[in-house]
Amino acid sequence: MQNQAVLLAIDDYLLPLRENVGTYLSTPKYRKEPVVTPERDNPLAPDQVAAHFYGAVVHSNGKYQMWYYAVGLKEPGDAYHADLKKLTQGPVCYAESNDGIAWTKPDLGQVEVRGSKHNNAIALPDEVIEGVHVIKDDSDADPQQRYKMVYNPLNGKTWVIRTATSPDGIHWKAADHFGTDQFLETASFYKFNDLFVVNGQRMPFSDGGHAGGRQGRAIISPDFEQWLAGDTTAFDLPEPAQPADRGTQKPYDQVHLGVGATSLGSVAVGLYGLWHNIPGDGDSQKRWGWFGFGKISCDLGLVISNDGLHFREPVKGHVYISRFDTPATPVPGKNYPTILCQSGNGILNVGDETRIYFGRWLNVEYGMGEHGEVALAVLPRDRWGALGLNPKDSAHTPAYDNHGSIWSAPIRLPASGCRVLLNADHTRQMTVEISDEKFKLLPGYSGAKAGKSGQQSGLDCAIDWLGGDLSALAGQTVRLKINITKDSKSDPRLFAVYLRAD
Incomplete structure (x- = not known):
């Protein structure tokens, strides 16, 4: 030690x-109301449609800082019933708070949205972005690199990663190259055993070279600049016994976005998305026709690791945060399922509490728009x-x-x-x-x-x-x-x- x-x-293990x-196992206390929501009635807001927590929270010097994945409209329209074919994915947005509950979205003046830079978007070189994960690395002697970010842009073909550094978490310098050119949808980013680790979701082949579903993988960098080729199995759920029943378009539980973890030094603790997969109808007229609109749901399961790479469940199959206990804000008169998105870099100890920030995504039927908000669960410190x-x-x-x-x-x-x-x-x-x-x-x-x-x-x-x-x-x-x-x-x-x- x-x-x-x-x-x-x-x-x-320890x-x-x-x-x-x-x-x-403990049961967290949930805040019913979301802590961050989209700006539905503001046509100049980058998060007019959804505020997804494929994100991060840092607490430093008495202030909370949050970065999240915004969804907006490509052109003016109805944000409450947005056309999915006309949505923006990104930019990364920023919020801050004194107590971690009441958040403000500062006017950063960095990104233009419909002729105005009066918004909370972060300037980064990529137009299409999903996840964003941030740590404050106090061990770095260079104050310009104190904050480190891994975000999840589209490189024109698939989702990859790019890194960025910042002195304050607001003004960022992105790397001039992608960290990897292989598909990865990210879940978390942290340091463990002096290595930089990114967890995420891939669709690897299952045994025998057969198709497989969504599973958790991790990639590694020794220096935050060069990312090693290949990955490691961070966390898997069982594949069906029959190969014909496997794959992302098959109805069985899979790992959504990998493991959203944080490092406590001697152990990493995190959550994975227990994705209850129900495929879509494959309608070519729909954006993401493969997706089970109004059908798919997701809970969160608890996992731990002693090497920061390979995770296991303390109690196998246990739903740690249930979509029924902390549902997304509903659409009146409808009973749509909730998809919980694991906290990414949203697990942090502050004083006597462990705070768990996570996403609540209301999975509405096609044509009813996009709905995403940031939620909060709390435990007494380390009382998982x-x-x-x-x-x-x-x-x-x-x-x-x-x-x-x-x-x-x-x-x-x-x-x-x-x-x-x-x-x-x-x-x-x-x-x-x-x-x-x-x-x-x-x-x-x-x-x-x-x-x-x-x-x-x-x-x-x-x-x-x-x-x-x-x-x-x-x-x-x-x-x-x-x-x-x-x-x-x-x-x-x-x-x-x-x-x-x-």
């Missing part, structure tokens, strides 16, 4: 060995899910009804020493012991001398040992063992373990 290691309860405990004792079942756990334990993976403690904190409820029902790499408990940090917290519950419950701090173990490789005991008045839950360098 360096400055901090985060061991999430949902991570069965917390691999578990006795009489199970996973209890918990580990807690299994329900009492004398047939299976006769000796362990009220006790369980969790072992960590080996951790090399920093030379400066570190502190251990638990993100937990009923922390006083927990103790923390330390062992060597081979599970041999250390006498000064186990048994009667195990670490305890004086806090009942909290996001940062400090653990103290009778023998003093962990400075004597600096530089050593150890494991943590978290013991949980339940009584009649409490049901302890562990959400995360933090190791923070002194």
Whole structure:
């Protein structure tokens, strides 16, 4: 570990060995109203039709900044019932906020829309753009490259990526070349293990060289300039057993846009789109006749990764954010399905909260226009899910009804020493012991001398040992063992373990 290691309860790699405990996934709190909507009644707005969150949010110096994918009209018309053949895709638009809920769209004066530059569009060299993903890279010594963007333009043939840099997130210098010439619809962009990673959606061949559906892929750059050829399988859903039933025009669940993830240093956590595919009728008179207008829906599933590239579900098949719990703003008198678009670069920890910005796309029937807005879900910080004792079942756990334990993976403690904190409820029902790499408990940090917290519950419950701090173990490789005991008045839950360098 360096400055901090985060061991999430949902991570069965960093917390691999578990006795009489199970996973209890959390349910976020949803804001019913969207936080960003299109400017339907403003003919000069670049987002007159839709404000899609194939986007990003950064929180820095007390201010929230958002970049999103705007859809407008190529010529004046009815934005409420827009002709899909006359829509613009892009430009990238910008918004900012003091609280992350009430957003303003500043007049940037960069892009002309119907003779006016009084709008919030970002100037970039590509006319047709879908996704946009931004990080603030404080490790870059050049202040002109502090903000880094990967966006998703059309190169005339297919969707590719181009990078850009900025000192402030508003004025951007785009690279003079595309990062890749291969199809990729992007979902997120972040740094992990000092590599730049872009997640997205491709339609790869399935086994045996047969057609396949939408699946999650990731591409990599060591320096943000050169992107390696090829990709890695970030996250896949199963293909049908019969090859004839596979493909993007077949009715089965697929991965929409790949994984929208963020890096916490020791782990990446994200969401993927659980795309309930229903093909269109193939009408050549329709734009995107292959698409199931008024039929396709999408939920969001939770995934994690310990290398930033390969993701897995903590609970397979679990819908983490349901379209039924946070539906798009409806059309009166209609019951159209909602497509949730995973947050991209919209997962961020701010203070005591984990905020999840994501898109809500109302999938209306053809001829009813385009509908997209930005939504928000909130968790207590890092409380994606918990580990807690299994329900009492004398047939299976006769000796362990009220006790369980969790072992960590080996951790090399920093030379400066570190502190251990638990993100937990009923922390006083927990103790923390330390062992060597081979599970041999250390006498000064186990048994009667195990670490305890004086806090009942909290996001940062400090653990103290009778023998003093962990400075004597600096530089050593150890494991943590978290013991949980339940009584009649409490049901302890562990959400995360933090190791923070002194």
